[in-house]
Amino acid sequence: MPKTVTIDAPKEGDILFNIEEKVFPDHQAEAGDKAYVFMHTVPFEGSVGLVNMLTATRLQRKGFELTFVLYGPGVLMATAARGYPAVGSEGFPGNLSMNRQLQTLIDEGATVYACRFAMGALYGMREDDVMPGVKPFSPLDVLDATIQAWRDRALVITTWTL
8 A cells, every 4th residue: 555644754852742731730748748669670671660760769859758668579679789891880871770770769868678588588689789778678577668658648659570
């Protein structure tokens, strides 16, 4: 079938969407507001981990007291040994994006936890293998952190991917 419509392709710099309209108010945290982000996701197997880190950073910048919980494969986001050919070197652009975003969360005041069970039993990581500022905790704390979030009437984001 012959092509019947021809339009010019967009050019670099063309704006294709209404970037001015925002539907919801720009909510900010009120005094004492808390947020918990639970991450059970494999780093680099999709965009979920990085997108939720960016969302967590936005929550923190809106004034929420942020608790960031890594468990299951999520603990791999906190490894201090990532890089190629040397630790801290990017083997490809974006290779350290999760570590950098996690460091941003820590630098801006988030409390970050990593599950000791996932670290040791699943991935052979020692407590010394996580980034400075990440606090290893008991696997029993995953549920108790969830209960604490409920008691705090906190905003909760939970992600599970395998």
